[in-house]
Amino acid sequence: MSAAERVIRGAAAxxxxxxxxxxxxxxxxxxVRYPVEKLPTSHRFHGLLSLPIDPETGKDRCIICFxxxxxxxxxxxxxxxxxxxxxxxxxxxxxxxxxxxxCGLCVEVCPTEAIVFVPHYETxxxxxxxxxxxxxxxxxxxxxxxxxxxxxxxxxx
Amino acid sequence: xxxxxxxxxxxxxxHLQDLSAEAAAAQAQADEAWAAxxxxxxAAAAQAxxxxxxxxxxxxxxxxxxxxxxxxxxxVPRDEIVDVCRWLRDNPEFDMTQLEFVSAVxxxxxxxxxxxxxxxxxxxxxxxxxxxxxxxPRIASVVDVWxxxxxxxxxxxxxxxxxxxxxPDLRRIMMSADWKGHPLRKDYVYEDPEWLVEVATQxxxxxxxxxxGERPSRA
Amino acid sequence: xxxxxxxLLLNMGPQHPSTxxxxxxxxxxxxxxxxxxxxxxxxxxxxxxxxxxxxxxxQNVALTDRGMDYLIALNNEAAYCLAVEALAGVEVPERxxxxxxxxxxxxxxxxxxxxxxxxGIDLGATTLFLWCFRERERELDLFEQVTGGRLHHVYFxxxxxYADVPDGWAGACRDFLEYFLPHIDEYHQLLTQNPIFExxxxxxxxIGRREAVAMGASGPVARASGIAYDVRKxxxxxxxxxxxxxxxxxxxxxxxxxxxxxxxxxxxSVRIIRQALKDLPAGEFRARVPVAMKPPRGEVYxxxxxxxxxxxxxxVSDGGESPYRVKIRAPSFSNLYALTEIMRGxxxxxxxxxxxxxxxxxSDVDR
Numbered sequence: 001m002s003a004a005e006r007v008i009r010g011a012a013a014x015x016x017x018x019x020x021x022x023x024x025x026x027x028x029x030x031x032v033r034y035p036v037e038k039l040p041t042s043h044r045f046h047g048l049l050s051l052p053i054d055p056e057t058g059k060d061r062c063i064i065c066f067x068x069x070x071x072x073x074x075x076x077x078x079x080x081x082x083x084x085x086x087x088x089x090x091x092x093x094x095x096x097x098x099x100x101x102x103c104g105l106c107v108e109v110c111p112t113e114a115i116v117f118v119p120h121y122e123t124x125x126x127x128x129x130x131x132x133x134x135x136x137x138x139x140x141x142x143x144x145x146x147x148x149x150x151x152x153x154x155x156x157x
Numbered sequence: 158x159x160x161x162x163x164x165x166x167x168x169x170x171x172h173l174q175d176l177s178a179e180a181a182a183a184q185a186q187a188d189e190a191w192a193a194x195x196x197x198x199x200a201a202a203a204q205a206x207x208x209x210x211x212x213x214x215x216x217x218x219x220x221x222x223x224x225x226x227x228x229x230x231x232x233v234p235r236d237e238i239v240d241v242c243r244w245l246r247d248n249p250e251f252d253m254t255q256l257e258f259v260s261a262v263x264x265x266x267x268x269x270x271x272x273x274x275x276x277x278x279x280x281x282x283x284x285x286x287x288x289x290x291x292x293x294p295r296i297a298s299v300v301d302v303w304x305x306x307x308x309x310x311x312x313x314x315x316x317x318x319x320x321x322x323x324x325p326d327l328r329r330i331m332m333s334a335d336w337k338g339h340p341l342r343k344d345y346v347y348e349d350p351e352w353l354v355e356v357a358t359q360x361x362x363x364x365x366x367x368x369x370g371e372r373p374s375r376a
Numbered sequence: 377x378x379x380x381x382x383x384l385l386l387n388m389g390p391q392h393p394s395t396x397x398x399x400x401x402x403x404x405x406x407x408x409x410x411x412x413x414x415x416x417x418x419x420x421x422x423x424x425x426x427x428x429x430x431x432x433x434x435q436n437v438a439l440t441d442r443g444m445d446y447l448i449a450l451n452n453e454a455a456y457c458l459a460v461e462a463l464a465g466v467e468v469p470e471r472x473x474x475x476x477x478x479x480x481x482x483x484x485x486x487x488x489x490x491x492x493x494x495x496g497i498d499l500g501a502t503t504l505f506l507w508c509f510r511e512r513e514r515e516l517d518l519f520e521q522v523t524g525g526r527l528h529h530v531y532f533x534x535x536x537x538y539a540d541v542p543d544g545w546a547g548a549c550r551d552f553l554e555y556f557l558p559h560i561d562e563y564h565q566l567l568t569q570n571p572i573f574e575x576x577x578x579x580x581x582x583i584g585r586r587e588a589v590a591m592g593a594s595g596p597v598a599r600a601s602g603i604a605y606d607v608r609k610x611x612x613x614x615x616x617x618x619x620x621x622x623x624x625x626x627x628x629x630x631x632x633x634x635x636x637x638x639x640x641x642x643x644x645s646v647r648i649i650r651q652a653l654k655d656l657p658a659g660e661f662r663a664r665v666p667v668a669m670k671p672p673r674g675e676v677y678x679x680x681x682x683x684x685x686x687x688x689x690x691x692v693s694d695g696g697e698s699p700y701r702v703k704i705r706a707p708s709f710s711n712l713y714a715l716t717e718i719m720r721g722x723x724x725x726x727x728x729x730x731x732x733x734x735x736x737x738x739s740d741v742d743r
Binding site: 010024043073104 | 435439503513517521522523528530538542543565571667
Binding site: 180222223224225226227228230254255256257258260262263271273275277280282284303304305306307308309329330331332333340341 | 672
């Protein structure tokens with residue numbers, strides 16, 4: 001290829017590229033000014049964990065089976081219970097949100113759908129102590145209405 | 158790998174042990190024993206039924222203590238590994254041009270160096286295993302056969318403490334040069350290095366005043 | 377006074393923006409020419425293999441997402457699940473397998489888009505970065521609708537996938553492919569003929585066929601050197617044997633060839649996803665596997681084709697609840713070795729182009 005040819009070819013290619021860039025400039029913009037505008041999240045989004053309150057009983061649906069505590073790969077869920085038989089009550093349900101890896105295994109194994117994800121993602125803080133979520137915090141974090149994730153609850157094997 | 162190829166390999170290197178075949182034989186033996194037991198039980202059940210007695214307790218099968226290999230696996234003596242590797246690579250019948258990795262498994266009584274060979278043209282895979290004693294984990298390097306073994310052997314040296322003799326540059330690769338111990342060994346216990354403890358304590362002291370100590374409140 | 381020259385020792389990294397992670401290259405320079413490169417890896421070593429020995433088989437799926445290559449979480453999960461399934465003899469239902477293929481290929485596209493964008497930035501093409509991430513964003517939305525995660529999904533399970541796709545997702549996926557295909561042509565228009573891009577990549581970082589084999593290179597790096605080898609074709613897993621696709625091969629072995637191979641791979645991925653969406657059978661998507669599964673004693677090695685090359689999983693079970701040993705055969709590890717070995721003789725500026733063209737993720741190299 002001669003030098004002249006190369007120059008012409010290069011200029012043509014540059015022209016194509018720049019033309020494309022220019023045309024893209026006229027297309028609809030896709031950027032979002034984040035803190036002001038926010039994109040919607042999907043119903044299945046893995047955000048905060050929460051324990052929603054059952055409106056019938058006024059309490060959450062946890063039956064203290066310790067399955068979520070056992071399956072958690074990061075061991076960030078801590079459950080303690082008091083009493084025996086029907087009197088058994090949660091005395092502690094803490095999640096260390098700084099350790100949580102948002103894998104969703106706890107949500108999957110829960111037999112009563114007591115622990116669910118909330119599509120809330122702005123959880124950063126300056127103080128690590130704020131990321132220890134107690135039972136009350138988890139109740140408060142729950143959505144007002146149940147979220148339809150479309151995930152059929154896992155059948156026991 | 159076809160039986161003919163296995164036979165050719167074992168014919169060339171008689172000290173090799175075909176672990177997958179041995180495991181399959183042990184498995185077959187266990188299956189047979191189980192079948193015999195089952196037949197016995199069925200006979201006993203039929204007899205009990207005829208005599209009107211309750212049936213004997215059903216049998217529960219325990220998993221036989223056989224280590225099953227789902228890839229053709231050969232145990233190679235320590236001093237033959239380089240020859241076996243070179244032969245497998247150069248023999249057009251095998252054509253194992255690719256070394257996928259070199260690693261090790263720490264068993265209670267020995268270290269096992271694992272070589273995974275793949276042939277791209279013949280679409281077969283083989284695992285070579287070399288048991289080495291824990292108190293003397295030395296083995297010849299295969300860098301001369303596959304250049305790509307370089308980093309893999311360094312990794313096995315770093316994480317398992319296996320010395321590859323003849324390796325051009327056997328240094329730690331994942332851990333820092335002053336690390337003590339070999340992390341992937343089962344008896345490895347992690348200890349914070351002194352400097353880290355010092356730095357962490359210092360940092361703790363620095364951030365202590367900013368902790369408000371009260372329960373966080375969230376909306 | 378006579379001119380005195382001496383070799384210069386230069387540290388590139390560990391926090392150099394063009395090293396795609398924390399990689400340190402100790403480069404010996406003679407003027408602008410590289411006389412020696414000594415890579416120093418291990419800064420991102422998380423010892424995921426050791427961690428896996430202390431967690432159950434089911435929990436380990438979550439580890440494969442982050443401990444290994446974080447850009448191809450679903451491909452990692454697939455390799456791990458395939459290995460454990462082979463070990464325990466679990467049969468995955470048809471629908472589960474098809475869904476897995478769809479998601480692995482979507483993840484391949486996402487990974488190649490990140491590679492193209494960041495490599496573009498390395499070579500000075502900022503536009504490309506924005507464009508690639510624009511497309512990737514739409515794809516991550518698709519992921520989010522199904523798996524709930526954008527980068528770390530934990531979607532595959534031993535025995536299938538976690539949940540079925542929601543109603544209307546297949547349509548959205550088809551729309552995305554429809555939208556995405558013309559953009560591959562745009563990348564070609566933007567780069568392939570561009571004289572600056574050509575000058576920086578064509579004939580740079582050549583790795584020969586024999587060298588690539590001997591040094592264990594795999595994936596697009598090997599295919600750009602004329603090795604027509606793809607695990608999906610050679611040892612088909614999931615349902616790849618039923619789907620039609622081509623394996624793009626280039627002979628020249630330079631950075632430009634690697635670029636062409638990856639662009640074509642994206643096109644083939646689109647082809648695979650379209651077929652899989654068309655054939656997607658109804659029914660179960662997950663086999664029943666106990667949470668505390670204990671595969672029988674034994675060991676298995678499973679190979680898959682990840683976007684970076686051959687991703688292998690060697691799992692040893694001693695009959696317990698957690699694996700006795702997991703060895704991850706990381707594709708980037710061997711590819712990085714191969715490319716740093718051939719860097720000698722090129723110019724310092726070529727390091728950026730060569731490193732970028734391997735498409736390494738240091739989390740995969742160090743594990």
